[in-house]
Amino acid sequence: MKISAYIKMCMLLIHLSLIPCYLSAQVMETAIGESADSTLLKSGSSDAGLFEHPDDSSGHSVQTRNCVNTFTNQTVTSYLFVEGCNTLTVQNVTVTNSGNLHLSAPGVITINGAFDVYLGGQLNVGASSSPPPPPPGNTMQTAINIGTFGNPFQYSDIKNTVNYTNDFVGRPANDVFYKFAITTPMNVTIKLCDSQIDTYVHLLDASGNVIDYNDDYSGPGACGNTLHSYLKKYLNPGTYYVVSEGYNANGIIQTAVIGETAQSGFNYTYDASGNRISRTN
Numbered sequence: 001m002k003i004s005a006y007i008k009m010c011m012l013l014i015h016l017s018l019i020p021c022y023l024s025a026q027v028m029e030t031a032i033g034e035s036a037d038s039t040l041l042k043s044g045s046s047d048a049g050l051f052e053h054p055d056d057s058s059g060h061s062v063q064t065r066n067c068v069n070t071f072t073n074q075t076v077t078s079y080l081f082v083e084g085c086n087t088l089t090v091q092n093v094t095v096t097n098s099g100n101l102h103l104s105a106p107g108v109i110t111i112n113g114a115f116d117v118y119l120g121g122q123l124n125v126g127a128s129s130s131p132p133p134p135p136p137g138n139t140m141q142t143a144i145n146i147g148t149f150g151n152p153f154q155y156s157d158i159k160n161t162v163n164y165t166n167d168f169v170g171r172p173a174n175d176v177f178y179k180f181a182i183t184t185p186m187n188v189t190i191k192l193c194d195s196q197i198d199t200y201v202h203l204l205d206a207s208g209n210v211i212d213y214n215d216d217y218s219g220p221g222a223c224g225n226t227l228h229s230y231l232k233k234y235l236n237p238g239t240y241y242v243v244s245e246g247y248n249a250n251g252i253i254q255t256a257v258i259g260e261t262a263q264s265g266f267n268y269t270y271d272a273s274g275n276r277i278s279r280t281n
Helices: none
Strands: 003-006 011-014 017-020 027-030 068-076 079-095 100-104 109-111 115-117 122-126 144-149 153-160 175-182 186-191 199-204 210-214 230-235 238-246 252-261 267-270 276-280
Touching: 068 100, 144 153, 153 175, 175 252, 199 230, 210 230, 238 252
Parallel strands: 003 109, 068 079, 079 100, 079 109, 079 115, 100 122, 144 175
Antiparallel strands: 003 027, 011 017, 153 252, 175 238, 186 230, 186 252, 199 210, 199 238, 267 276
């Protein structure tokens, strides 16, 4: 596979801001083989040949696997995979700073005309014939398994939700699923403190029913940024799921899950946020 590109990049430094302009210049041919490792998101394009996952917030469904000869006049704001039937021509396309465009064709890929890739955006050109698989945690069925615990535990993970889809009908943002099981009653704390966006968290039971959720929290144990979600719940033995997502945007989210063995011999009463307010023998 060859790529024929008509490209020129220029940057203007205006008040310390970098502004990319259109790509144009002389033709060059080279072999490029670079695979993408992210999942596929809705781009807003209606062209055939685009591989994408459903977006529950918009009602879009998965498209059948087809191919196209041209991909033009589009703005890519998430992850999008475009496959050429033989040759593929790309022009008048903008990849935003949250976009990730993957182009694939058995023949020549030609990029010309107006073509912007903004800082933070990604362009991947490869010869793969099928889209890459979604990452672990993209759905409840593929939830990231934290483990099974009978003793106190701590877990922390960082994910960029740009690489995920909106599979959970919570907020209109992409989400990451985690799974854990406990074999003894525990006080479980879930916090998204070191995230880079306004967050939202759900706690689900083994069947996917919502036990509790949190948007903003400013009570005991709260994160430094009260826009970061926090939950503390007393949980009986069983399997549970955590869904981490942005309130209305995608970005870096850190999910921490902490389990503390509940003191035996007492029955505890908790408020809606999982904070212990009383105990009885």
